[in-house]
Amino acid sequence: MTARQAAERHTGVRAATSRPLGADAAVVTLEDGAEVVVKRGQGSGATMAEAAGLRWLGEYGDVPVPAVRGHDDTWLVIDHVAPGTPSREAAERFGRGLAALHARSAPAFGSPPPGGPGEAWIGLAPMRNEPHEDWPTFYARCRVRPYVREAARQGLFTAGETAVFDEVCDRLPDLSPSPEPPARLHGDAWSGNVHWAADGAVWLIDPAAHGGHRETDLAMLRLFGTPLLDHVLGAYDEAARDAGTPLAPGVEARVPLHQLFPLLVHAVLFGGGYVAQALTAARAALRA
Template sequence: MITVRDTSARHRRHGPGGASYAPSVPSPSDPGAAAARLTGASAHRTRPLSGALTEAALADGRVVIVKRDDRPGAVRAEAAGLRWLGDARAVRVPVVYGHDDRWLVSERVATGAPAPGAALRLGRALAALHRAGAPAFGAPPPGGPEAAFIGGAPMRNTPGREWPAWYAEHRVLPYLRAAVDAGTVRSAEAAVVERVCARLPALAGPAEPPARLHGDLWHGNVLWGTDGHAWLIDPAAHGGHRETDLAMLELFGCPFLDRVHEGYDEIAPREHGWPGRVGVHQLFPLLVHAVLFGRAYAEQALAIARRVP
Protein backbone atom coordinates (compact mmCIF):
# COMPACT_ATOMS: atom_id res chain seq x y z
CA MET A 1 0.00 0.00 0.00
CA ILE A 2 1.30 3.45 -0.86
CA THR A 3 1.08 5.94 1.98
CA VAL A 4 -0.18 9.33 0.85
CA ARG A 5 0.89 12.36 2.83
CA ASP A 6 -0.54 15.84 2.28
CA THR A 7 2.35 18.27 2.80
CA SER A 8 0.62 21.34 1.32
CA ALA A 9 0.56 24.57 3.34
CA ARG A 10 -2.77 25.40 4.91
CA HIS A 11 -2.86 29.16 5.41
CA ARG A 12 -6.02 30.13 7.28
CA ARG A 13 -8.01 33.28 6.53
CA HIS A 14 -11.09 34.81 8.14
CA GLY A 15 -14.45 35.26 6.46
CA PRO A 16 -17.60 37.10 7.50
CA GLY A 17 -18.38 36.82 11.18
CA GLY A 18 -14.85 35.74 11.95
CA ALA A 19 -15.33 32.23 10.52
CA SER A 20 -12.09 30.77 9.28
CA TYR A 21 -11.71 28.91 6.01
CA ALA A 22 -8.92 27.51 3.86
CA PRO A 23 -8.41 28.86 0.34
CA SER A 24 -8.89 26.41 -2.51
CA VAL A 25 -5.30 25.30 -3.11
CA PRO A 26 -4.73 22.07 -5.03
CA SER A 27 -3.22 19.44 -2.78
CA PRO A 28 -0.02 17.73 -3.95
CA SER A 29 -1.68 14.43 -3.02
CA ASP A 30 -4.71 15.08 -5.26
CA PRO A 31 -4.67 12.92 -8.42
CA GLY A 32 -6.94 15.37 -10.24
CA ALA A 33 -4.58 18.24 -9.55
CA ALA A 34 -1.63 16.12 -10.69
CA ALA A 35 -3.43 15.24 -13.92
CA ALA A 36 -4.22 18.88 -14.61
CA ARG A 37 -0.67 20.00 -13.92
CA LEU A 38 0.92 17.31 -16.10
CA THR A 39 -1.51 17.48 -19.04
CA GLY A 40 -2.55 21.13 -19.06
CA ALA A 41 -6.25 20.17 -18.93
CA SER A 42 -8.34 20.43 -15.79
CA ALA A 43 -9.86 17.28 -14.33
CA HIS A 44 -13.61 17.61 -13.78
CA ARG A 45 -14.20 14.07 -12.48
CA THR A 46 -12.02 11.51 -10.69
CA ARG A 47 -12.75 7.95 -9.63
CA PRO A 48 -10.40 5.94 -7.37
CA LEU A 49 -9.53 2.52 -8.80
CA SER A 50 -7.08 1.33 -6.13
CA GLY A 51 -4.71 2.75 -3.58
CA ALA A 52 -2.36 3.96 -6.32
CA LEU A 53 -4.61 4.38 -9.37
CA THR A 54 -7.27 6.97 -10.17
CA GLU A 55 -9.32 7.46 -13.31
CA ALA A 56 -9.72 11.11 -14.29
CA ALA A 57 -11.91 12.72 -16.95
CA LEU A 58 -10.21 15.80 -18.38
CA ALA A 59 -11.89 18.92 -19.67
CA ASP A 60 -10.50 18.28 -23.17
CA GLY A 61 -12.38 14.97 -23.40
CA ARG A 62 -9.56 12.58 -22.56
CA VAL A 63 -10.02 9.95 -19.87
CA VAL A 64 -6.73 9.12 -18.21
CA ILE A 65 -5.22 6.91 -15.55
CA VAL A 66 -3.32 8.75 -12.81
CA LYS A 67 -0.82 6.59 -10.95
CA ARG A 68 1.11 7.57 -7.85
CA ASP A 69 4.40 5.88 -6.91
CA ASP A 70 6.67 7.46 -4.29
CA ARG A 71 9.63 5.11 -4.82
CA PRO A 72 12.61 7.04 -6.21
CA GLY A 73 12.95 6.41 -9.95
CA ALA A 74 9.88 4.21 -10.26
CA VAL A 75 7.73 6.61 -12.29
CA ARG A 76 10.65 7.59 -14.49
CA ALA A 77 11.38 3.92 -15.20
CA GLU A 78 7.76 3.13 -16.06
CA ALA A 79 7.33 6.15 -18.31
CA ALA A 80 10.59 5.41 -20.14
CA GLY A 81 9.58 1.77 -20.50
CA LEU A 82 6.19 2.54 -21.98
CA ARG A 83 7.71 4.96 -24.46
CA TRP A 84 10.45 2.50 -25.46
CA LEU A 85 7.95 -0.27 -26.06
CA GLY A 86 5.74 2.12 -28.01
CA ASP A 87 8.65 3.31 -30.13
CA ALA A 88 8.95 -0.20 -31.56
CA ARG A 89 5.52 0.29 -33.21
CA ALA A 90 4.77 -3.35 -32.46
CA VAL A 91 2.70 -3.72 -29.28
CA ARG A 92 -0.06 -1.46 -28.07
CA VAL A 93 0.80 0.48 -24.90
CA PRO A 94 -0.96 3.43 -23.28
CA VAL A 95 0.25 6.88 -24.30
CA VAL A 96 2.15 8.69 -21.54
CA TYR A 97 0.64 12.17 -21.29
CA GLY A 98 2.93 13.40 -18.55
CA HIS A 99 4.88 12.46 -15.44
CA ASP A 100 7.07 13.78 -12.67
CA ASP A 101 8.92 12.10 -9.82
CA ARG A 102 5.70 10.90 -8.18
CA TRP A 103 2.86 10.89 -10.72
CA LEU A 104 2.30 9.19 -14.08
CA VAL A 105 -0.63 10.19 -16.29
CA SER A 106 -1.39 7.82 -19.14
CA GLU A 107 -4.11 6.84 -21.57
CA ARG A 108 -7.06 4.87 -20.22
CA VAL A 109 -7.62 1.63 -22.17
CA ALA A 110 -11.20 0.49 -22.70
CA THR A 111 -11.18 -3.20 -21.86
CA GLY A 112 -13.29 -6.17 -22.88
CA ALA A 113 -12.96 -9.95 -22.87
CA PRO A 114 -9.97 -11.99 -24.11
CA ALA A 115 -10.41 -13.46 -27.58
CA PRO A 116 -8.42 -15.89 -29.76
CA GLY A 117 -7.86 -13.32 -32.49
CA ALA A 118 -6.49 -10.77 -30.04
CA ALA A 119 -4.17 -13.43 -28.57
CA LEU A 120 -2.88 -14.29 -32.05
CA ARG A 121 -2.20 -10.62 -32.72
CA LEU A 122 -0.48 -10.31 -29.35
CA GLY A 123 1.91 -13.11 -30.28
CA ARG A 124 2.79 -11.42 -33.56
CA ALA A 125 3.23 -8.07 -31.82
CA LEU A 126 5.53 -9.55 -29.15
CA ALA A 127 7.71 -11.07 -31.86
CA ALA A 128 8.02 -7.69 -33.55
CA LEU A 129 8.73 -6.00 -30.22
CA HIS A 130 11.52 -8.42 -29.40
CA ARG A 131 13.01 -7.98 -32.85
CA ALA A 132 13.24 -4.23 -32.26
CA GLY A 133 16.16 -5.09 -30.02
CA ALA A 134 18.17 -3.41 -27.28
CA PRO A 135 21.74 -2.12 -27.03
CA ALA A 136 22.72 -4.82 -24.52
CA PHE A 137 21.36 -7.37 -22.12
CA GLY A 138 20.22 -5.35 -19.13
CA ALA A 139 20.10 -2.08 -21.04
CA PRO A 140 17.47 0.26 -19.58
CA PRO A 141 15.08 2.15 -21.85
CA PRO A 142 16.39 5.50 -23.09
CA GLY A 143 15.94 7.97 -20.26
CA GLY A 144 15.21 5.20 -17.77
CA PRO A 145 17.21 4.72 -14.57
CA GLU A 146 19.58 1.86 -13.91
CA ALA A 147 17.88 1.34 -10.53
CA ALA A 148 14.39 0.28 -11.61
CA PHE A 149 11.71 -2.07 -10.32
CA ILE A 150 9.83 -5.22 -11.21
CA GLY A 151 6.51 -5.04 -9.40
CA GLY A 152 7.34 -4.27 -5.80
CA ALA A 153 10.98 -5.39 -5.99
CA PRO A 154 14.06 -3.38 -6.96
CA MET A 155 15.62 -4.42 -10.29
CA ARG A 156 18.99 -3.12 -11.48
CA ASN A 157 19.48 -2.64 -15.20
CA THR A 158 23.20 -3.26 -15.55
CA PRO A 159 24.27 -3.93 -19.15
CA GLY A 160 26.12 -7.12 -20.06
CA ARG A 161 27.38 -8.73 -23.26
CA GLU A 162 26.67 -12.45 -22.78
CA TRP A 163 23.19 -13.54 -21.74
CA PRO A 164 24.03 -16.54 -19.50
CA ALA A 165 26.47 -14.62 -17.30
CA TRP A 166 24.30 -11.50 -17.22
CA TYR A 167 21.12 -13.45 -16.42
CA ALA A 168 22.78 -15.29 -13.54
CA GLU A 169 24.49 -12.22 -12.05
CA HIS A 170 21.73 -9.63 -12.46
CA ARG A 171 18.44 -11.53 -12.61
CA VAL A 172 18.66 -14.83 -10.68
CA LEU A 173 21.32 -14.56 -8.00
CA PRO A 174 20.33 -11.17 -6.48
CA TYR A 175 16.85 -12.46 -5.67
CA LEU A 176 18.16 -15.82 -4.53
CA ARG A 177 20.45 -14.02 -2.05
CA ALA A 178 17.59 -11.82 -0.88
CA ALA A 179 15.39 -14.88 -0.36
CA VAL A 180 18.14 -16.58 1.66
CA ASP A 181 18.67 -13.44 3.75
CA ALA A 182 14.93 -13.34 4.47
CA GLY A 183 14.86 -17.03 5.44
CA THR A 184 12.53 -17.87 2.54
CA VAL A 185 15.17 -20.14 0.98
CA ARG A 186 17.56 -22.15 3.15
CA SER A 187 21.28 -21.87 2.42
CA ALA A 188 21.56 -25.53 1.52
CA GLU A 189 18.70 -25.19 -0.95
CA ALA A 190 20.31 -22.21 -2.65
CA ALA A 191 23.04 -24.46 -4.01
CA VAL A 192 20.47 -26.08 -6.34
CA VAL A 193 19.80 -22.77 -8.07
CA GLU A 194 23.48 -21.81 -8.05
CA ARG A 195 24.31 -25.04 -9.93
CA VAL A 196 21.80 -24.09 -12.63
CA CYS A 197 23.43 -20.66 -12.92
CA ALA A 198 26.86 -22.25 -13.32
CA ARG A 199 25.50 -24.37 -16.17
CA LEU A 200 23.66 -21.59 -17.99
CA PRO A 201 26.13 -21.41 -20.92
CA ALA A 202 25.19 -25.01 -21.77
CA LEU A 203 21.48 -24.57 -21.02
CA ALA A 204 20.80 -21.27 -22.79
CA GLY A 205 20.46 -22.61 -26.33
CA PRO A 206 21.77 -20.80 -29.40
CA ALA A 207 23.12 -17.31 -28.77
CA GLU A 208 20.66 -14.53 -29.61
CA PRO A 209 20.94 -10.74 -29.72
CA PRO A 210 19.35 -8.70 -26.91
CA ALA A 211 15.59 -8.39 -27.31
CA ARG A 212 13.41 -5.47 -26.26
CA LEU A 213 11.46 -6.96 -23.35
CA HIS A 214 8.35 -5.89 -21.50
CA GLY A 215 10.05 -7.51 -18.55
CA ASP A 216 7.05 -8.18 -16.29
CA LEU A 217 4.76 -9.97 -18.70
CA TRP A 218 2.24 -11.77 -16.54
CA HIS A 219 -1.42 -11.83 -17.56
CA GLY A 220 -2.33 -9.02 -15.15
CA ASN A 221 -0.24 -6.67 -17.27
CA VAL A 222 -2.13 -7.61 -20.43
CA LEU A 223 -5.34 -5.65 -21.04
CA TRP A 224 -7.76 -7.01 -23.62
CA GLY A 225 -9.00 -3.92 -25.40
CA THR A 226 -12.42 -3.39 -26.90
CA ASP A 227 -10.54 -2.59 -30.13
CA GLY A 228 -9.70 -6.30 -30.54
CA HIS A 229 -6.06 -5.96 -29.48
CA ALA A 230 -4.11 -6.76 -26.34
CA TRP A 231 -2.46 -3.80 -24.60
CA LEU A 232 0.58 -4.03 -22.31
CA ILE A 233 0.93 -2.00 -19.11
CA ASP A 234 3.30 -1.73 -16.12
CA PRO A 235 6.52 -2.75 -17.86
CA ALA A 236 9.86 -3.51 -16.25
CA ALA A 237 11.41 -2.94 -19.67
CA HIS A 238 15.03 -3.81 -20.43
CA GLY A 239 17.18 -5.69 -22.90
CA GLY A 240 17.03 -9.44 -22.35
CA HIS A 241 16.38 -12.83 -23.88
CA ARG A 242 13.08 -12.99 -25.76
CA GLU A 243 12.17 -16.34 -24.22
CA THR A 244 11.99 -14.68 -20.78
CA ASP A 245 8.86 -12.69 -21.69
CA LEU A 246 7.18 -15.78 -23.10
CA ALA A 247 8.15 -17.96 -20.14
CA MET A 248 6.67 -15.48 -17.70
CA LEU A 249 3.45 -15.28 -19.68
CA GLU A 250 3.24 -19.07 -19.46
CA LEU A 251 4.16 -19.20 -15.76
CA PHE A 252 1.19 -17.19 -14.53
CA GLY A 253 -1.24 -18.19 -17.26
CA CYS A 254 -2.67 -16.27 -20.17
CA PRO A 255 -5.98 -16.74 -22.00
CA PHE A 256 -5.50 -18.43 -25.37
CA LEU A 257 -1.78 -18.89 -24.77
CA ASP A 258 -1.59 -21.39 -27.63
CA ARG A 259 -2.72 -18.65 -30.01
CA VAL A 260 -0.10 -16.27 -28.58
CA HIS A 261 2.56 -18.89 -29.34
CA GLU A 262 1.13 -19.48 -32.79
CA GLY A 263 1.26 -15.80 -33.66
CA TYR A 264 4.75 -15.42 -32.22
CA ASP A 265 6.22 -18.31 -34.18
CA GLU A 266 4.68 -17.03 -37.41
CA ILE A 267 6.92 -13.96 -37.16
CA ALA A 268 9.98 -15.14 -35.20
CA PRO A 269 10.11 -18.91 -34.60
CA ARG A 270 11.91 -19.82 -31.43
CA GLU A 271 15.11 -21.81 -31.58
CA HIS A 272 15.08 -25.60 -31.34
CA GLY A 273 14.67 -26.93 -27.81
CA TRP A 274 12.85 -23.91 -26.39
CA PRO A 275 10.34 -25.96 -24.33
CA GLY A 276 13.22 -27.34 -22.27
CA ARG A 277 14.43 -23.82 -21.50
CA VAL A 278 11.15 -22.42 -20.18
CA GLY A 279 11.94 -23.31 -16.58
CA VAL A 280 15.34 -21.63 -16.72
CA HIS A 281 13.68 -18.37 -17.75
CA GLN A 282 11.02 -18.76 -15.05
CA LEU A 283 13.58 -18.82 -12.23
CA PHE A 284 13.86 -15.03 -12.35
CA PRO A 285 10.17 -14.15 -11.83
CA LEU A 286 9.67 -16.98 -9.35
CA LEU A 287 12.53 -15.76 -7.17
CA VAL A 288 11.23 -12.19 -7.38
CA HIS A 289 7.89 -13.51 -6.14
CA ALA A 290 9.63 -15.52 -3.42
CA VAL A 291 11.20 -12.29 -2.15
CA LEU A 292 7.90 -10.44 -2.28
CA PHE A 293 5.38 -13.11 -1.33
CA GLY A 294 7.12 -15.97 0.42
CA ARG A 295 7.92 -19.64 0.52
CA ALA A 296 5.42 -21.05 -1.98
CA TYR A 297 7.18 -19.32 -4.88
CA ALA A 298 10.57 -20.38 -3.54
CA GLU A 299 9.41 -23.99 -3.62
CA GLN A 300 8.35 -23.59 -7.26
CA ALA A 301 11.75 -22.16 -8.16
CA LEU A 302 13.55 -24.97 -6.35
CA ALA A 303 11.41 -27.61 -8.04
CA ILE A 304 12.28 -26.17 -11.46
CA ALA A 305 15.99 -26.02 -10.60
CA ARG A 306 15.97 -29.65 -9.48
CA ARG A 307 14.40 -30.73 -12.78
CA VAL A 308 17.08 -29.10 -14.91
CA PRO A 309 19.13 -31.97 -16.35
Protein backbone atom coordinates in the same frame (compact mmCIF):
# COMPACT_ATOMS: atom_id res chain seq x y z
CA MET B 1 -0.39 16.46 -4.58
CA THR B 2 -3.45 14.31 -5.31
CA ALA B 3 -4.03 12.11 -8.34
CA ARG B 4 -6.41 14.71 -9.76
CA GLN B 5 -3.84 17.45 -9.32
CA ALA B 6 -1.18 15.28 -10.95
CA ALA B 7 -3.49 14.66 -13.91
CA GLU B 8 -4.09 18.39 -14.32
CA ARG B 9 -0.40 19.20 -14.02
CA HIS B 10 0.72 16.73 -16.65
CA THR B 11 -2.13 17.13 -19.15
CA GLY B 12 -2.90 20.84 -18.81
CA VAL B 13 -6.63 19.99 -18.61
CA ARG B 14 -8.86 20.33 -15.55
CA ALA B 15 -10.01 17.12 -13.89
CA ALA B 16 -13.74 16.40 -13.70
CA THR B 17 -13.94 13.13 -11.75
CA SER B 18 -11.73 10.33 -10.48
CA ARG B 19 -12.15 6.77 -9.30
CA PRO B 20 -9.70 4.41 -7.59
CA LEU B 21 -7.80 1.83 -9.63
CA GLY B 22 -6.05 -0.31 -7.04
CA ALA B 23 -4.16 0.98 -4.03
CA ASP B 24 -1.82 3.43 -5.76
CA ALA B 25 -3.62 4.47 -8.94
CA ALA B 26 -6.74 6.25 -10.13
CA VAL B 27 -8.62 6.82 -13.35
CA VAL B 28 -9.19 10.53 -13.82
CA THR B 29 -11.74 11.86 -16.29
CA LEU B 30 -10.70 15.22 -17.71
CA GLU B 31 -13.06 18.01 -18.67
CA ASP B 32 -12.33 17.38 -22.36
CA GLY B 33 -13.72 13.84 -21.92
CA ALA B 34 -10.40 12.00 -22.03
CA GLU B 35 -9.53 9.48 -19.33
CA VAL B 36 -6.05 9.03 -17.89
CA VAL B 37 -4.53 6.65 -15.39
CA VAL B 38 -2.55 8.34 -12.64
CA LYS B 39 -0.09 6.05 -10.82
CA ARG B 40 2.01 6.73 -7.76
CA GLY B 41 5.53 5.33 -8.12
CA GLN B 42 6.56 2.51 -5.79
CA GLY B 43 10.06 3.87 -5.18
CA SER B 44 12.89 6.03 -6.45
CA GLY B 45 13.04 6.09 -10.24
CA ALA B 46 9.89 3.98 -10.68
CA THR B 47 7.89 6.53 -12.67
CA MET B 48 10.89 7.41 -14.84
CA ALA B 49 11.55 3.73 -15.55
CA GLU B 50 7.95 2.98 -16.51
CA ALA B 51 7.62 6.07 -18.68
CA ALA B 52 10.86 5.27 -20.50
CA GLY B 53 9.78 1.66 -20.92
CA LEU B 54 6.40 2.56 -22.41
CA ARG B 55 7.96 4.98 -24.88
CA TRP B 56 10.58 2.43 -25.92
CA LEU B 57 8.10 -0.42 -26.34
CA GLY B 58 5.70 1.80 -28.25
CA GLU B 59 8.29 3.34 -30.56
CA TYR B 60 7.26 1.34 -33.65
CA GLY B 61 3.68 0.43 -32.76
CA ASP B 62 4.25 -3.33 -32.92
CA VAL B 63 2.09 -3.83 -29.83
CA PRO B 64 -0.01 -0.93 -28.53
CA VAL B 65 0.96 0.61 -25.20
CA PRO B 66 -0.61 3.55 -23.35
CA ALA B 67 0.72 6.97 -24.32
CA VAL B 68 2.66 8.77 -21.60
CA ARG B 69 1.15 12.17 -20.78
CA GLY B 70 3.83 13.09 -18.26
CA HIS B 71 5.62 12.09 -15.08
CA ASP B 72 7.58 13.41 -12.14
CA ASP B 73 9.36 11.83 -9.19
CA THR B 74 6.06 10.65 -7.69
CA TRP B 75 3.40 10.45 -10.40
CA LEU B 76 3.01 8.86 -13.83
CA VAL B 77 0.11 9.93 -16.06
CA ILE B 78 -0.81 7.75 -19.05
CA ASP B 79 -3.84 7.31 -21.28
CA HIS B 80 -6.53 5.01 -19.95
CA VAL B 81 -7.34 2.03 -22.19
CA ALA B 82 -10.88 0.71 -21.81
CA PRO B 83 -11.02 -3.04 -21.11
CA GLY B 84 -12.55 -5.58 -23.47
CA THR B 85 -12.74 -9.34 -23.82
CA PRO B 86 -10.19 -11.82 -25.22
CA SER B 87 -10.57 -13.00 -28.79
CA ARG B 88 -8.61 -15.35 -31.03
CA GLU B 89 -8.00 -12.60 -33.59
CA ALA B 90 -6.56 -10.28 -30.93
CA ALA B 91 -4.42 -13.09 -29.48
CA GLU B 92 -2.87 -13.93 -32.84
CA ARG B 93 -2.29 -10.27 -33.69
CA PHE B 94 -0.62 -9.85 -30.32
CA GLY B 95 1.64 -12.85 -30.92
CA ARG B 96 2.79 -11.46 -34.25
CA GLY B 97 3.27 -8.01 -32.78
CA LEU B 98 5.30 -9.34 -29.86
CA ALA B 99 7.63 -11.16 -32.27
CA ALA B 100 8.14 -7.90 -34.14
CA LEU B 101 8.74 -5.99 -30.90
CA HIS B 102 11.39 -8.44 -29.74
CA ALA B 103 13.10 -8.17 -33.12
CA ARG B 104 13.56 -4.40 -32.62
CA SER B 105 16.43 -5.46 -30.36
CA ALA B 106 18.24 -3.58 -27.60
CA PRO B 107 21.75 -2.16 -27.18
CA ALA B 108 22.80 -4.95 -24.79
CA PHE B 109 21.50 -7.59 -22.42
CA GLY B 110 20.39 -5.74 -19.32
CA SER B 111 20.34 -2.32 -20.95
CA PRO B 112 17.60 0.01 -19.66
CA PRO B 113 15.29 1.80 -22.10
CA PRO B 114 16.66 5.11 -23.43
CA GLY B 115 16.30 7.66 -20.67
CA GLY B 116 15.47 5.00 -18.12
CA PRO B 117 17.39 4.53 -14.87
CA GLY B 118 19.59 1.57 -14.11
CA GLU B 119 17.83 1.17 -10.77
CA ALA B 120 14.32 0.20 -11.87
CA TRP B 121 11.42 -1.83 -10.50
CA ILE B 122 9.39 -4.92 -11.27
CA GLY B 123 6.13 -4.51 -9.39
CA LEU B 124 7.09 -3.84 -5.76
CA ALA B 125 10.64 -5.17 -6.10
CA PRO B 126 13.77 -3.25 -7.09
CA MET B 127 15.44 -4.40 -10.30
CA ARG B 128 18.90 -3.56 -11.62
CA ASN B 129 19.36 -2.90 -15.35
CA GLU B 130 23.04 -2.95 -16.29
CA PRO B 131 24.39 -3.69 -19.79
CA HIS B 132 26.20 -7.00 -20.28
CA GLU B 133 27.77 -8.63 -23.32
CA ASP B 134 25.95 -11.94 -22.91
CA TRP B 135 22.64 -13.14 -21.51
CA PRO B 136 23.87 -15.82 -19.06
CA THR B 137 26.12 -13.34 -17.20
CA PHE B 138 23.36 -10.71 -17.07
CA TYR B 139 20.67 -13.16 -15.98
CA ALA B 140 22.78 -14.66 -13.21
CA ARG B 141 24.20 -11.36 -11.94
CA CYS B 142 21.14 -9.09 -12.15
CA ARG B 143 18.13 -11.40 -12.11
CA VAL B 144 18.80 -14.59 -10.15
CA ARG B 145 21.57 -14.14 -7.61
CA PRO B 146 20.30 -10.88 -5.98
CA TYR B 147 16.91 -12.39 -5.19
CA VAL B 148 18.33 -15.71 -4.05
CA ARG B 149 20.55 -13.79 -1.61
CA GLU B 150 17.58 -11.80 -0.35
CA ALA B 151 15.46 -14.92 0.01
CA ALA B 152 18.24 -16.63 1.94
CA ARG B 153 18.59 -13.55 4.15
CA GLN B 154 14.89 -13.86 4.93
CA GLY B 155 15.39 -17.52 5.85
CA LEU B 156 13.35 -18.78 2.90
CA PHE B 157 16.07 -21.08 1.51
CA THR B 158 18.49 -23.36 3.32
CA ALA B 159 22.16 -23.41 2.37
CA GLY B 160 21.56 -26.58 0.36
CA GLU B 161 18.64 -25.02 -1.51
CA THR B 162 20.65 -21.88 -2.22
CA ALA B 163 23.32 -24.11 -3.75
CA VAL B 164 20.76 -25.33 -6.33
CA PHE B 165 20.37 -21.77 -7.62
CA ASP B 166 24.13 -21.29 -7.58
CA GLU B 167 24.49 -24.36 -9.78
CA VAL B 168 21.93 -22.94 -12.22
CA CYS B 169 23.89 -19.69 -12.43
CA ASP B 170 27.20 -21.49 -12.87
CA ARG B 171 25.77 -23.66 -15.65
CA LEU B 172 23.80 -20.96 -17.45
CA PRO B 173 26.08 -20.86 -20.52
CA ASP B 174 25.24 -24.53 -21.10
CA LEU B 175 21.58 -24.32 -20.07
CA SER B 176 20.75 -21.40 -22.36
CA PRO B 177 20.29 -21.81 -26.13
CA SER B 178 22.65 -20.66 -28.83
CA PRO B 179 23.51 -16.95 -28.55
CA GLU B 180 21.14 -14.49 -30.21
CA PRO B 181 20.90 -10.67 -30.17
CA PRO B 182 19.30 -8.97 -27.15
CA ALA B 183 15.56 -8.51 -27.57
CA ARG B 184 13.45 -5.50 -26.62
CA LEU B 185 11.51 -6.99 -23.69
CA HIS B 186 8.42 -5.92 -21.80
CA GLY B 187 10.01 -7.68 -18.84
CA ASP B 188 6.88 -8.35 -16.75
CA ALA B 189 4.51 -9.90 -19.27
CA TRP B 190 2.30 -11.87 -16.88
CA SER B 191 -1.41 -12.06 -17.69
CA GLY B 192 -2.29 -9.01 -15.58
CA ASN B 193 -0.13 -6.82 -17.80
CA VAL B 194 -1.60 -8.24 -21.00
CA HIS B 195 -4.60 -5.94 -21.38
CA TRP B 196 -7.45 -7.07 -23.63
CA ALA B 197 -8.94 -3.78 -24.74
CA ALA B 198 -12.32 -2.60 -25.97
CA ASP B 199 -10.77 -1.68 -29.33
CA GLY B 200 -10.20 -5.38 -30.06
CA ALA B 201 -6.44 -5.29 -29.52
CA VAL B 202 -4.10 -6.56 -26.84
CA TRP B 203 -2.19 -3.76 -25.12
CA LEU B 204 0.90 -4.15 -22.94
CA ILE B 205 0.90 -2.21 -19.67
CA ASP B 206 3.11 -1.86 -16.57
CA PRO B 207 6.44 -2.78 -18.16
CA ALA B 208 9.76 -3.61 -16.54
CA ALA B 209 11.42 -3.06 -19.90
CA HIS B 210 15.03 -3.94 -20.66
CA GLY B 211 17.22 -5.73 -23.16
CA GLY B 212 17.02 -9.47 -22.60
CA HIS B 213 16.27 -12.88 -24.04
CA ARG B 214 12.96 -13.10 -25.88
CA GLU B 215 12.16 -16.44 -24.24
CA THR B 216 11.85 -14.58 -20.94
CA ASP B 217 8.73 -12.70 -22.07
CA LEU B 218 7.27 -15.89 -23.51
CA ALA B 219 7.88 -17.81 -20.29
CA MET B 220 6.25 -15.02 -18.28
CA LEU B 221 3.12 -15.28 -20.45
CA ARG B 222 2.89 -18.93 -19.37
CA LEU B 223 3.29 -18.26 -15.66
CA PHE B 224 -0.16 -17.07 -14.55
CA GLY B 225 -2.59 -18.17 -17.23
CA THR B 226 -2.70 -15.72 -20.13
CA PRO B 227 -5.97 -16.25 -22.07
CA LEU B 228 -5.75 -17.92 -25.49
CA LEU B 229 -2.05 -18.52 -24.93
CA ASP B 230 -1.78 -21.26 -27.55
CA HIS B 231 -2.93 -18.78 -30.19
CA VAL B 232 -0.53 -16.11 -28.94
CA LEU B 233 2.46 -18.46 -28.99
CA GLY B 234 1.47 -20.09 -32.27
CA ALA B 235 1.27 -16.73 -34.04
CA TYR B 236 4.55 -15.66 -32.43
CA ASP B 237 6.31 -18.80 -33.60
CA GLU B 238 4.97 -18.43 -37.14
CA ALA B 239 6.01 -14.77 -37.32
CA ALA B 240 9.49 -15.53 -35.99
CA ARG B 241 9.95 -18.32 -38.54
CA ASP B 242 8.73 -16.10 -41.37
CA ALA B 243 11.28 -13.48 -40.31
CA GLY B 244 14.08 -16.05 -40.39
CA THR B 245 14.57 -15.95 -36.62
CA PRO B 246 12.88 -19.10 -35.28
CA LEU B 247 13.11 -19.91 -31.61
CA ALA B 248 15.85 -22.39 -30.77
CA PRO B 249 14.80 -26.02 -30.33
CA GLY B 250 13.86 -26.96 -26.78
CA VAL B 251 12.17 -23.66 -25.91
CA GLU B 252 9.48 -25.35 -23.78
CA ALA B 253 12.10 -27.18 -21.73
CA ARG B 254 13.71 -23.85 -20.90
CA VAL B 255 10.52 -22.27 -19.54
CA PRO B 256 11.46 -23.02 -15.89
CA LEU B 257 14.84 -21.34 -16.40
CA HIS B 258 13.21 -18.12 -17.60
CA GLN B 259 10.51 -18.27 -14.93
CA LEU B 260 13.12 -18.32 -12.17
CA PHE B 261 13.32 -14.54 -12.02
CA PRO B 262 9.60 -13.75 -11.53
CA LEU B 263 9.20 -16.68 -9.13
CA LEU B 264 12.13 -15.45 -7.03
CA VAL B 265 10.67 -11.93 -7.00
CA HIS B 266 7.36 -13.32 -5.77
CA ALA B 267 9.13 -15.46 -3.18
CA VAL B 268 10.96 -12.43 -1.79
CA LEU B 269 7.84 -10.27 -1.76
CA PHE B 270 5.17 -12.77 -0.72
CA GLY B 271 6.85 -15.99 0.49
CA GLY B 272 4.37 -18.85 0.69
CA GLY B 273 4.14 -21.26 -2.20
CA TYR B 274 6.36 -19.14 -4.42
CA VAL B 275 9.40 -20.32 -2.46
CA ALA B 276 8.76 -23.95 -3.38
CA GLN B 277 7.85 -23.01 -6.96
CA ALA B 278 11.14 -21.17 -7.43
CA LEU B 279 13.12 -24.14 -6.12
CA THR B 280 11.14 -26.54 -8.32
CA ALA B 281 11.86 -24.34 -11.36
CA ALA B 282 15.58 -24.28 -10.56
CA ARG B 283 15.72 -28.06 -10.34
CA ALA B 284 13.73 -28.40 -13.57
CA ALA B 285 16.14 -26.02 -15.32
CA LEU B 286 19.04 -28.22 -14.36
CA ARG B 287 17.30 -31.29 -15.81
CA ALA B 288 16.40 -29.63 -19.13
